[in-house]
Amino acid sequence: MKGIIGKKIGMTSVYGPEGKQIAVTIIEAEPNVVTQIKNQETDGYSALQLAVGDKKEKNSTKAAINHFAKASTSAKKIVKEFRDYSIEKNLGDTVTVDIFAEGESVDVVGTTKGKGFQGVVKRHGFAGVGEASHGQHDRSRAPGSVGGSSYPSRVFKGMRMAGRMGNDRVKMKGLKVVKIFADKNYILISGSVPGHIGSTVFIQK
Amino acid sequence: MNAAVNYVHEQLTQVKEFPKFKAGDNVTVNYKIVEGGKERIQSFRGDVLKIQGNGATATFTVRKISNSVGVERTFPFSSPNVDSIVLNKVGKVRRAKLYFLRERSGKSARIKEKRFSNL
Numbered sequence: 001m002k003g004i005i006g007k008k009i010g011m012t013s014v015y016g017p018e019g020k021q022i023a024v025t026i027i028e029a030e031p032n033v034v035t036q037i038k039n040q041e042t043d044g045y046s047a048l049q050l051a052v053g054d055k056k057e058k059n060s061t062k063a064a065i066n067h068f069a070k071a072s073t074s075a076k077k078i079v080k081e082f083r084d085y086s087i088e089k090n091l092g093d094t095v096t097v098d099i100f101a102e103g104e105s106v107d108v109v110g111t112t113k114g115k116g117f118q119g120v121v122k123r124h125g126f127a128g129v130g131e132a133s134h135g136q137h138d139r140s141r142a143p144g145s146v147g148g149s150s151y152p153s154r155v156f157k158g159m160r161m162a163g164r165m166g167n168d169r170v171k172m173k174g175l176k177v178v179k180i181f182a183d184k185n186y187i188l189i190s191g192s193v194p195g196h197i198g199s200t201v202f203i204q205k
Numbered sequence: 206m207n208a209a210v211n212y213v214h215e216q217l218t219q220v221k222e223f224p225k226f227k228a229g230d231n232v233t234v235n236y237k238i239v240e241g242g243k244e245r246i247q248s249f250r251g252d253v254l255k256i257q258g259n260g261a262t263a264t265f266t267v268r269k270i271s272n273s274v275g276v277e278r279t280f281p282f283s284s285p286n287v288d289s290i291v292l293n294k295v296g297k298v299r300r301a302k303l304y305f306l307r308e309r310s311g312k313s314a315r316i317k318e319k320r321f322s323n324l
Contacts, residue, residue, distance in 0.1 A: 009209045011261055014217045019237070019286040026209050184212060 002099050003082040003204030004029045006187065008110065010197050014178060014188065015107045024188040025179050027108075027201060031094035032183070035079065037072045048085035050095055051076035078200055097187045100177050100203070108172045110194035110201040115166035119143075123159040170194040214261035215247040218283045222265050229296030229316050230252050233289040234267060234280055246288055249278055252316055256303040268306060270314070275307065 006029035013021045015204040029052075036049035053076055057065065060075035068075050071092040087099060100106060119144040120126040129142040143162070146155050174195060193201055217280050227230055233250040247252055251269030254277060268278045296316040305312055 010207045012210045012213060014213065015285055018239070019284060021281065021284070024213075024236060026207075028209065040302075056262070179213075179217065181213070181216065186209060186213065188213065 001082055001084050001204060003080075003202055004097065004099060005032050005078055005080050006201050006203055007051055007192055008193055008199050008201050009186070011192065012104055018136055022178060023107050023192070024190055025180045027189060027191045027193065029097050029185055029187055029203065031096045033071060033073045033076065034067055034089045034091055034095065035066075035073065036078070036094045037089070037091055038081070045083065046085075047080060047081045047083045048089060049081045051079045053077035059110065080202060082204065089099045097180050097184065097185055098166075098182055100180060100187065100205070102177055102180055104177045104205065105174050106177055106189065106203050106205045108175055108189060108193045108201050110170060110199060111173075112166045112170050112194045113196050114164075117163065118165040119162045120160060123162060123165045127158075128156050149151050207306075211260070219285070220283070220289070223282070223290045224292040225294075226253060226292050228255055228301050229293060229298030231294035231296065231316075232267060233291040233293060233317070234278075235290070236280065236284075237286045237288055247295070250293070251276075251278075252296065252306070254304070254306065269301075270310075273310075295321075297324040 007025040009028050011025050012025050016022050024195065027185065030051045034048055035051045038047040038049070040046055044152065046082060050075075051068065053062075055077045060066060064075045067153060082128060087095075088119040089095065110166045115122070119141055121128055121141045129139045129144045130136045131172040143160075146159050146161070172191070175193070176190040177187060178190050180186070181188075187203065189203070218279045230253050231251070232253055233248050235246050237247045238247050247255045249269065250268055251267040252263055253280040254266040256263065256265045260282065261283045263283075264281045268274070268275060271279055293301050295318065298316060303316075306316075
């Protein structure tokens, strides 16, 4: 695996080789610092810990400051471990957008926008109950029956109902890298990516 | 607009010079189409219904009556397939979006031409 921590900047569209418009998401991935290397002998698994985003020293704990000092860097805001990193890196090295190539297919992990408390029609795609007329009212977005009566005399666990929607970790698989601007640390990915503008995303392959 | 979005468009979208036009004007859009691996230019002449969007993603919609059927096509300004635009007539309209033309036909669907007196 290889990966990088980035920030969603926004969406726009660019033109492909045949003049076709492609919707793209711009992700800014500032150089990530390798802050810990985990291996089979000491940790039981192999992984690379990357960190990005400077944090003020007064807002950091001593434990954090000393941990990042081992990689001779300041305390960071976002820390993420990538298992079985395919590129050989040393402690304190940086990972940039260059690890990906244009045309490569990647996965993007992010947290979706929070939608609040939502009903079953929006949350689970239910069709609602009944019609608007024929004596019915206030039932067009209702969930309908949630189960039998005397048997089983209870509602089964996991029954889809209204509740909090969004704010979930989602992985978008197989998105294409359209363009890389190495000097600006921008990476253009085809299609949409979970989360609001400014949210943290992980690009990995 | 976002600075990053602007930067991406500066790098990737080529800016073409087109005559300035607005809704109500009559234009001819020459656009490239690929037919059996060969590229040729086709033209579409009609009235500009609207101009929408901004920056590199701005588009305009042209409406024409073809065989008594209304046809609308939307072109992005920055599309590499738009070869050239010719401004035929400047229309006299009071609106920026001429959606009312869709319900009209015949004489009432015509747009008056704006005449400029030569001083």
